[in-house]
Amino acid sequence: LDGCGLKGNRTYLVAGGMRGFGFEVARWMVENGARSLGLIGRSKPSEDKYQQLREIERGTGAKIHTFQVIILVA
Numbered sequence: 001l002d003g004c005g006l007k008g009n010r011t012y013l014v015a016g017g018m019r020g021f022g023f024e025v026a027r028w029m030v031e032n033g034a035r036s037l038g039l040i041g042r043s044k045p046s047e048d049k050y051q052q053l054r055e056i057e058r059g060t061g062a063k064i065h066t067f068q069v070i071i072l073v074a
Helices: 020-031 047-060
Strands: 011-015 036-041 063-068
Touching: 011 020, 020 036, 020 047, 047 063
Parallel strands: 011 036, 036 063
Antiparallel strands: none
């Protein structure tokens, strides 16, 4: 990636990263250099989703953290 691309020594936060498009963006990020990701969503990830995340971690060396939060915009 260019000079503003993903860096292995930074942590990235993906809102909505545990489902659908957000999950695919998170997967793309670790496949392209991100090594520390925080995924936030309204619901806890399912057991199946946790398994997918662990497989991604094993395959890429990334560390992925999940957080159940509600984002309020005023």
